[in-house]
Amino acid sequence: MNESIPEPVGLPLLGNALSIGRDPFGFVEDAVADHGPVFRVSVPGLSFVCYAEPSLVERVLVTERDRYEKDPRERNLLGPLLGAGLLTARGETWERGRKQVQPAFYPGRLRAYGEVMLERTDGFVQRWSDGQRVDAYEWARGLTLSIVGSVVFGVDGVEEMRTISRAADAITGRFEPLSVTLEVPLWVPTPANRRYRRAVDDLDGVIADLLDRRRASPGSGDDLCATLLAAADDGAMSDEQVRDHLLTMLLAGHETTAIALTCAMALLATHPDEQARVLEEVREPETVDAGTALPRTDRVIRETLRLYPPTYLLFRQAIADDEVAGYEIPAGTRICLPQWGIHRDERLFDAPRSFRPDRWLDPDAYPDFAYFPFGGGPRACIGRRFALLELRLALATILRTVSLEATPETEWSPTPALTSRPDGPVWVRVRS
Ligand code: HEM
Incomplete structure (x- = not known):
């Protein structure tokens, strides 16, 4: 423990828990502004050091990455569900998996996904x-799930899509709010745990049927599932690993992109004025495709x-x-890279809370890693190009x-869950 690392003022025993509980995102912004580049945050049972400087x-993430690994809490949380999938795998399993999955994200494939x-x-x-009032968040979740379901699984059937959608909801629901339910082990039959168990079973059923079907008609598709099945049939991967990868992509790929799409719709x-300029740009070409x-x-x-x-926050150990910055960081220290706070640091961005797309006319004006929504280094998001194209x-x-x-209700607050999803519907009105 290095006592000299600054720490936002907290309470005995509770540490910073109250301020975080009241306004977690504001807390991160203020702490980065007041205490950067290195500060400690403590809540009961957990203390971590934030590195708030590009x-x-x-x-x-890059230069000294051998000194840091992904936070074991993430693996404890998601590992039982996602196994050898890329989010939770480590070491050689991860390295092999990443090489096997990568071809599904090559630029040539992305063009075909663009059509979908x-x-x-x-x-x-x-x-x-x-004139309809639309909940942009619900709409965007349906859309991104349908896209990822089609591209990753090759699933089009309404019933299967419904099962996947219900399962994705129940699984995300188990991890939110982050604190309470996770303390209850999975074998305790709470309603949330029962829903979660059933959802995972249903999803495993859909995946098993899918793999059978795809094996019965080889060559039926050029998606992630085909890439993985080819690896499995070469003996390079077990069916269980195929399932882990598919599930990881489903979960990592839809909620994150839906949040971004919701926020973009609400911001426009x-x-x-910004919307008018984008509208002019997208309506000019006769057609739009992945190459436009x-x-x-x-x-x-x-x-x-x-x-x-x-x-919003990346964790390592x-x-x-x-x-770092004159402080000793002993092995075992939990580290947080506060994306949310760094992206809103006024030392890096003028008027950081304002929506100003033109600040990106010259992206090189900002230091590397002042902006890192997809992480960085070898564990960066494998779906980055996919997500950007989809958006x-x-x-x-x-x-x-x-x-x-905008409607009077086009307002939302992020929720401090696994992702910063909106805390409720985000209403916008559509005009044709
Ligand atoms: C706007 C949308 C997205 C955002 C903001 C996002 C963000 C991220 C970030 C920050 C990481 C690194 C986490 C860390 O270093 O701890 C990550 C990893 C990952 N993402 Fe995404 N992601 C998005 C969309 C997608 C999509 C569409 C897919 C798949 C279709 C995907 C699949 C993955 C996977 C598999 C990993 C783990 C990679 C590895 O460790 O090798 N993501 N994502």
Whole structure:
């Protein structure tokens, strides 16, 4: 324990728990502004050191990454569910898995996924009528789940999609709020645990059927499932590992992207001037596909992910002693990289709470790792390009068909769960 690391004022025993409980995101912003580059945060049972400076983020994720590993809490939490999937795997299992999964994200494949993204978004947009009030969050979750379900699993059937959707909800529900339910072991038959168990069983059933079907008609698709099945049939992967990868992609791929899409829709609805410029850009070309350059739309997405990073805090644990900013960090220290606070640090970004897509006209104006919504280094998000393409094509398809208006309820607060999902519906009105 290094007592000289500054710590936001807290209470005996409770540490910073009360301030975090009251306004977790505001707490992170204030702590980064007042105490950076290194400070300690304590809550009952847990103390961690935040590295709130771009060069220190780079140190952990890239230059000195051998001194840090992913936080074991994440594996304890998600490992029983996701096993050998990339989020929770370590060491050689992770390295092999990442190489096996990577081809599914090559640029050539992304073009084909782009077709699915366009077609799905179009179908979802067609459900709207002029003047309708839409919960952007619910809509975006349905859309991203449908896209990831199709691209990752090759699933189109309504019933299967429903099972996947119900299961994804029950699984995410078990991890929110982060504190209480996790203390109850899975074998205790609480309603949430029963729902979760049933959801995992249902999902395993869908995946087993899917693998049988795909094996029965080889060559039926060029998606992640096909990539993994080829590895399994070569003996390079077990069926259980295939299942772990599929489930990981489903869970890592839909909620994060849905949050970003929701926030982008709400930000455009509340910033009509910005929206007008994007609208002009996306309506100009006769058609839009994965190859269409839409720089203004891309800047909106970039700025959305700065203001509302869906993963908001990244956690690691030091596995070797380190020294940062003059402080000794002993092995075993839990480390937090506060994306949310760094992205809103006024030493790095002018008017950091303002939505200003044009600040990205020159992305090189900012130091490396002042902005890292997808993490960095070897464990960076494997779905980064996929997500950015999906967000671009979804926004373009939406704004080629309708414009978005704010309503008095177009307000939301992020929830401090596994992701910073909105705390309720995010209402926008659509106008055709
Ligand atoms: C806007 C959307 C997304 C955001 C903000 C996001 C963010 C992240 C971040 C920050 C990490 C690294 C976590 C860490 O270092 O502790 C990560 C990892 C990962 N993401 Fe994403 N992600 C997004 C979309 C996706 C999509 C669409 C997929 C898959 C289709 C995906 C799959 C994964 C996987 C498998 C990992 C683990 C990679 C590894 O450890 O090798 N993500 N994501």
